[in-house]
Amino acid sequence: DTEVTQTPKHLVMGMTNKKSLKCEQHMGHRAMYWYKQKAKKPPELMFVYSYEKLSINESVPSRFSPECPNSSLLNLHLHALQPEDSALYLCASSQPGAASPLHFGNGTRLTVT
Amino acid sequence: QKEVEQNSGPLSVPEGAIASLNCTYSDRGSQSFFWYRQYSGKSPELIMSIYSNGDKEDGRFTAQLNKASQYVSLLIRDSQPSDSATYLCAVSFQGAQKLVFGQGTRLTINP
Numbered sequence: 254d255t256e257v258t259q260t261p262k263h264l265v266m267g268m269t270n271k272k273s274l275k276c277e278q279h280m281g282h283r284a285m286y287w288y289k290q291k292a293k294k295p296p297e298l299m300f301v302y303s304y305e306k307l308s309i310n311e312s313v314p315s316r317f318s319p320e321c322p323n324s325s326l327l328n329l330h331l332h333a334l335q336p337e338d339s340a341l342y343l344c345a346s347s348q349p350g351a352a353s354p355l356h357f358g359n360g361t362r363l364t365v366t
Numbered sequence: 367q368k369e370v371e372q373n374s375g376p377l378s379v380p381e382g383a384i385a386s387l388n389c390t391y392s393d394r395g396s397q398s399f400f401w402y403r404q405y406s407g408k409s410p411e412l413i414m415s416i417y418s419n420g421d422k423e424d425g426r427f428t429a430q431l432n433k434a435s436q437y438v439s440l441l442i443r444d445s446q447p448s449d450s451a452t453y454l455c456a457v458s459f460q461g462a463q464k465l466v467f468g469q470g471t472r473l474t475i476n477p
Binding site for chain 1: 397398400408409410411415417454456458459463464465467468469470
């Protein structure tokens with residue numbers, strides 16, 4: 254059982270839609286991450302929040318907007334996406350610091366039509 | 367550019383044999399190293415973390431780290447068909463709170 258929960262599991266959206274991905278962790282971690290993974294590729298970092306503040310943005314297009322309402326919750330707001338944004342979106346959490354391993358949620362499979 | 371290199375495979379190993387997965391990294395200052403297993407359509411699952419030179423064993427898994435050679439490996443003993451998955455090497459580079467993943471090695475255990 255994963256202690257990082259992502260909803261929804263699957264999402265299909267049109268290019269004009271606005272939707273949000275949600276992530277909740279119950280591990281007491283203070284760092285949370287969004288990764289994007291395309292088929293047969295490794296996860297690619299999008300954003301890092303540390304102590305609820307955005308610490309890393311890997312030059313992600315503004316149609317992706319992260320939000321960290323508190324230490325347990327992480328959202329990714331989606332607007333005007335493109336078909337090439339279709340991917341598995343992974344949330345992860347860890348303790349802050351380079352030595353702490355990431356624990357991933359089960360992911361949201363996003364399809365943009 | 368921080369890089370993590372893995373042989374993408376596929377690597378085929380008979381059941382019961384030892385599977386050996388290798389990874390090299392570019393930043394000599396790296397301190398933390400992780401192996402993740404990812405089944406098709408699922409999310410990565412942490413198998414091992416290693417921080418010091420030498421071997422670290424956990425059940426059938428052994429991680430090996432050689433910082434001088436900038437090399438980290440994962441050995442799986444008594445391989446089982448359920449070990450068939452993609453194995454991702456991840457390195458945390460000095461001063462950065464983010465993991466860089468290798469391309470992953472696809473491992474198939476043949477019964």
